Amino acid sequence: MSPLIQVSELANQLGQTDLVLVDCRHDLTQPEAGRLAYEQGHLPGAVFAHLDHDLSGPKTGRNGRHPLPDPAQLERKLAALGIGTGSHIVAYDAHGGIFSARLWWLLKWVGFQAVQVLDGGVNAWLAAGGQLDTMSPSITIGALEAQPNYAKVVDAETVLDNLDRQEFMVIDARAPGRFAGEGETMDPVAGHIPGAMNRFFQLNLQADGRFKPAEMLRNEWKTFLDGRDAHDTVQQCGSGVTACHNLLALEIAGLPGSRLYPGSWSEWCADPSRPVARGAAD
Numbered sequence: 001m002s003p004l005i006q007v008s009e010l011a012n013q014l015g016q017t018d019l020v021l022v023d024c025r026h027d028l029t030q031p032e033a034g035r036l037a038y039e040q041g042h043l044p045g046a047v048f049a050h051l052d053h054d055l056s057g058p059k060t061g062r063n064g065r066h067p068l069p070d071p072a073q074l075e076r077k078l079a080a081l082g083i084g085t086g087s088h089i090v091a092y093d094a095h096g097g098i099f100s101a102r103l104w105w106l107l108k109w110v111g112f113q114a115v116q117v118l119d120g121g122v123n124a125w126l127a128a129g130g131q132l133d134t135m136s137p138s139i140t141i142g143a144l145e146a147q148p149n150y151a152k153v154v155d156a157e158t159v160l161d162n163l164d165r166q167e168f169m170v171i172d173a174r175a176p177g178r179f180a181g182e183g184e185t186m187d188p189v190a191g192h193i194p195g196a197m198n199r200f201f202q203l204n205l206q207a208d209g210r211f212k213p214a215e216m217l218r219n220e221w222k223t224f225l226d227g228r229d230a231h232d233t234v235q236q237c238g239s240g241v242t243a244c245h246n247l248l249a250l251e252i253a254g255l256p257g258s259r260l261y262p263g264s265w266s267e268w269c270a271d272p273s274r275p276v277a278r279g280a281a282d
Contacts, residue, residue, distance in 0.1 A: 003104065003251045004211060005090055005116040007128045013088075014044060018114075020083050020142075021046035022091045024055070024099040025122070028186070034099075041132030043092065043125060047081045047139060051241070054081075055102055064267035065186070065239035066102075068153070071110060075146035078107075084142030092118035092125070096209045098201070098242055105244040105260065109153075110146035117248060120210040154234050154261050156268060162234075163194055163275070169228055170196040171258075173237035173246045174265070181278035186238050189269035191276040193236070198281050199224055201242040204249035217253035231257035236264040 013019055023046045027033035031052055038048040049055055054077045057069040069077070083089060089107060091100035100117045107115040118124070126132070154168075162168055170193055177183045179198040184190035192198070203220070206212055212220070225233070230250055235243040240262040250258050268274055 001114055001116065003116060003248055004119045006119055007124050007130065010090060010118060010125075011128075011130065016088070018086055018088045019045075020081065020087045020089045022081060022083075022089060022100075022103060023048045023122075024051070024091050024093045024103050025095070026051040026093065026099045034093075037094070039134065041134055043122065044131070044133040045137050046092075046133075047137060049077075049081060049091075049103060051099055051102065055099075055106060062267065062270050064263035064270070066241055066262075067267075068109075068240070068262045069106075071146040071148045074106065074110060075144060078110075078146075079142040079144060080139070082137075082139040082142050083107075083144060085144045087112075087142060087144075088114040088116075090116050090118055092121045094122045096202070096205045096245075097121065097211065097248065098245055101244040101248040102241050105247055110148050120208065123209055152259055154259050156261075156263055156271070156274070159193060159234065159236075159261055159268070160274060166195070167232070168259075169225075169233045170261070171233055171235050171243075171246060172196045172198050172265070173201040173235060173242040174198070175200055175202075176280075178238070180280055181276075187266050187269055189276060191269070191278040192265065193268055194275050194277040196236070196277075196281065197224075199246060201237070201245040201249075204245060211249065211252055214252050214254065217249050218255065221250060221253050221255055225255075229257070230255040233258045234261050235259070236261040236268075238264055239266045240264045 025034035181190035237243040
């Protein structure tokens with residue numbers, strides 16, 4: 001199954017019993033904006049997943065701004081959205097796939113295969129003449145068993161150890177300014193993990209907010225990786241959200257196998273003993 005689904009494909013599948021549409025809209029500066037947008041109008045039959053409450057775990061002050069949820073907790077959240085073992089899940093947002101990619105990755109992490117992101121999100125849906133709905137769907141609690149694949153993630157200690165070993169490339173999805181330590185707006189310390197490379201997640205998108213064609217992404221990423229295999233890379237960002245956008249782009253490009261550092265910069269910089277680099281990529 002392709003990691004992306006187009007509006008025309010989705011329109012033909014609405015009403016299928018196994019389809020679960022999940023609205024992932026969010027605003028990092030206004031955490032309830034996504035839910036409000038959902039209530040004002042969402043794709044027909046869609047349920048809502050909140051980045052902070054449904055797609056992240058509790059914060060300790062040391063584990064980043066959007067730590068991974070406990071698998072058992074995530075299982076309960078997914079079931080409450082109507083997601084079961086045989087579900088076909090389509091996630092969407094209004095932000096170029098930033099937040100829907102997080103749900104896509106989480107579902108892949110716990111063993112789902114039938115999961116896609118709506119290319120272009122709600123904006124593409126409206127542009128194609130699709131209608132929005134304000135009705136709350138009837139939800140049947142799903143039955144599933146989360147089976148997390150911990151090989152898909154690395155922790156801070158592994159990243160720290162890699163500073164000397166250089167066994168994998170760390171790729172930071174944040175904007176170049178934040179990567180360089182300029183204009184930091186989200187975290188108390190500016191800069192990046194030493195040795196990391198910068199691939200801004202927005203580079204995965206076209207001007208209309210849809211992903212670039214697979215072949216274009218493949219060529220761009222292969223040039224960026226400069227001979228390195230995607231399996232030898234780790235994606236990070238500010239808090240483990242937009243890093244999933246790069247992971248999704250790699251999947252679209254046919255270059256799977258990269259891993260996620262979920263805590264990302266917000267976890268890394270919470271410990272003053274961890275080194276910090278500033279300026280352009282080393």
